[in-house]
Amino acid sequence: MKTLKRIYLGLILLFLYIPIVVLIIQSFNAGESRAKWEGFSLIWYGKLFDDPNIMNALWITVSIAVLAALFSTVLGTLAAIGIHAMRKRPQALMLTLNNIPMTMPDIVTGISLMLLFIFTQVERGYVTMLLAHITFDVPYVILSVMPKLQQMNKNSYEAALDLGATPMYALFHVILPEVMPGVITGAMLAFTLSLDDFTISYFTTSPLVQNLSTLIYSQARKGIKPTMNALSALMFVVLLVLLLLVNKRTDSQEK
Amino acid sequence: MEDKRLITLEDISKAYDGVTVLNHINLYIRQKEFVTLLGPSGCGKTTTLRIIGGFERADSGRVIFDGQDISEIPPYRRRVNTVFQKYALFPHLNVKDNIAFGLKIKKMSAAEIQKKVDYMLDLVNLSGFGKRSVESLSGGQQQRIAIARALVNEPEVLLLDEPLGALDLKLRKEMQLELKSMQQRLGITFLYVTHDQEEALTMSDTIVVMQGGNILQIGTPKSIYDEPSNAFVANFIGESNIFSGTMVRDEMVHFCGADFPCVDSGFGEDKPVDVVIRPEDVLLVGEDVGQVTGVIKSVLFKGVHYEMMIDAGHSIWKVHSTTMQPEGSRVGLSVVPFNIHIMHPMQEENKQPQEEDAQ
Known part of the structure; x- marks a missing residue:
């Protein structure tokens, strides 16, 4: 039984990870053909960094991820503090409203945002993509900060006021320091989600402003170049590291 | 205790979602008096304290402090400090910074803050604990820090919301005596909330017995024990x-x-x-x-x-x-x-x- 269990688990992991492993191995293949191994090489990684299109997309991806994480963290943290201060019923309502966008399929979010931008006659491009990313990041930030607020002693804020702190002073010197671990987790989560988003970005940008995911998609239609293997392998590693960091933080917070 | 009335509650009423918590309360507290609000849970004693602290606003009535109506004054501009039931120390600050919180807001010099913090730590018998994290302290020690954090601001009135509720019996008795002697030494008015009749009898100059949002009786511990005004008070006190x-x-x-x-x-x-x-x-x-x-x-x-x-x-x-x-x-x-x-x-x-x- 025990060996059977192990084999079963092994098969699952194999099927899960073999495509990525193949991709990573291929990214080091010296030849252009995917059918034949022509020796180890970093040539595609070199070409990747020489390609102005890719470098431009990389810059857009990272800058949008940083800005979206920044804005959504500020908005989400303040929103969480506001929701936390509500009475029970409106609070439950707000949290449900907050959860719905997260369960919504990306394609629905993407199309609805696209329709909104068309309806309001906002030209799609960098700014619309950034706004879209902030929109889908905010609920995750709220969800990360909320448990920290709930763990806080409910008199902490009042104690600060009692000792002479204005509400603003109490926010920066008592509430924020206490919920900071949740804020950082939320920011990292927002950054990660923004970095690897394809669907929503695809619907909310113009063909002239492409992030890495939309670039890979448009190039894949013309046949995949080996540089894409290298790019995908790099994205995978970066996201893996970020996700591990977020998970580690969440784990240690629960302890 | 002096005759000057420091705090006067005039016809205070409060309801939550249509449920009356305080029903036309009238009460005065004299300077340097140790007043205890005593009653079972839900009698309105904590709400009364929170209205004086400024954390709740009364639906009607006025809070007079030293001759001024402070009903609309926010908590951070009232000359009272509070010791909360579950201490509410700031976990991200160490003991010293917890006590110094109010002093830093007043922009005191570092030397002066250090002097006052040391004096307070000494007063609550925790000298040398300044650098410790508050989470490493026992419940009784945390309570002392909470008291020190409030008293260091030299409030005219200290509000205490069941401050000894979470401590075990022996520690509670010790703290009762300590609080009482602290109050007498510092000459500060104490407004103390508890449901423990023995605590009230031991410490208070005046006991206010409350039930269902009403004040049933106000008097010295002896008069309340010997001459309860009705069966509820008699049953609750002893x-x-x-x-x-x-x-x-x-x-x-x-x-x-x-x-x-x-x-x-x-x-x-x-x-x-x-x-x-x-x-x-x-x-x-x-x-x-x-x-x-x-x-x-x-x-x-x-x-x-x-x-x-x-x-x-x-x-x-x-x-x-x-x-x-x-x-x-x-x-x-x-x-x-x-x-x-x-x-x-x-x-x-x-x-x-x-x-x-x-x-």
């Missing part, structure tokens, strides 16, 4: 036997099937009254000389005395005595007139059921 009776005439009351001479008068003739007799005031005498007779139903050893429940026909008497009578024996019960306390009867809905709780 143990008592409460009987329904009739005032036959001045200085004569009828209850439990017998006439008892008493010292109260002015209730009228043949008027219904409540009669309170403390368990320690009932004398066990020979069957033939007792005012009523009964059978001992149970005997519990309570340390300094025995607690006996005595069935006298239609009533159960709780008696505390240092001498024990065996279960099942018939005894006579007698009460000297001075120890019989007559009260106007409470309205039925407020009346506590007369339980034979053998705690």
Whole structure:
């Protein structure tokens, strides 16, 4: 039984990870053909960094991820503090409203945002993509900060006021320091989600402003170049590291 | 204690979602007085404290502090400080920075802050704890830090919301005495909220007994214990036997099937009254000389005395005595007139059921 269990688990992991492993191995293949191994090489990684299109997309991806994480963290943290201060019923309502966008399929979010931008006659491009990313990041930030607020002693804020702190002073010197671990987790989560988003970005940008995911998609239609293997392998590693960091933080917070 | 009225509550009412929590409260607190709001949970005592602290706004009425109406003043501009039930220390700050929180807001110099923090740590017997994280402290130590954090701001009134509720019995008794001596030494007005009647009797200059959003009685511990204004107060403050009776005439009351001479008068003739007799005031005498007779139903050893429940026909008497009578024996019960306390009867809905709780 025990060996059977192990084999079963092994098969699952194999099927899960073999495509990525193949991709990573291929990214080091010296030849252009995917059918034949022509020796180890970093040539595609070199070409990747020489390609102005890719470098431009990389810059857009990272800058949008940083800005979206920044804005959504500020908005989400303040929103969480506001929701936390509500009475029970409106609070439950707000949290449900907050959860719905997260369960919504990306394609629905993407199309609805696209329709909104068309309806309001906002030209799609960098700014619309950034706004879209902030929109889908905010609920995750709220969800990360909320448990920290709930763990806080409910008199902490009042104690600060009692000792002479204005509400603003109490926010920066008592509430924020206490919920900071949740804020950082939320920011990292927002950054990660923004970095690897394809669907929503695809619907909310113009063909002239492409992030890495939309670039890979448009190039894949013309046949995949080996540089894409290298790019995908790099994205995978970066996201893996970020996700591990977020998970580690969440784990240690629960302890 | 001085005669100057520092805080006056005028006709304070408060309701949450249509449920009345405070019902037209009027109360004044004198300078340097130790006032305790005493009552069961949900009686409105904490809400009263929070209204004075500024954390809740009364639906109607005014809070007067030192001659000024402070009803609209936010908590950070009131000259009071609060010790919260669960301490509410700031976990991201160490002991020193917790105590220094209010001083830093006042932009005091570092040297002055250090001096005041050290003085406070000394006052609460925690010298040398400044660098410790608050989470490494025991409940009792955290409570002392919370008190120090409030007192360092030199408030005119210290509000304490069941500050000893989370401590064990022995520590609680120690802290009661410490708080009382601190209050006397510093000459600060204390407003203390508790549901523990013994705590209230031990520490207070004045006790305010509350129930259901109303003030039932205000008085010194002794007057509240000896002259409770109704059956609820009598029951809540200490143990008592409460009987329904009739005032036959001045200085004569009828209850439990017998006439008892008493010292109260002015209730009228043949008027219904409540009669309170403390368990320690009932004398066990020979069957033939007792005012009523009964059978001992149970005997519990309570340390300094025995607690006996005595069935006298239609009533159960709780008696505390240092001498024990065996279960099942018939005894006579007698009460000297001075120890019989007559009260106007409470309205039925407020009346506590007369339980034979053998705690």
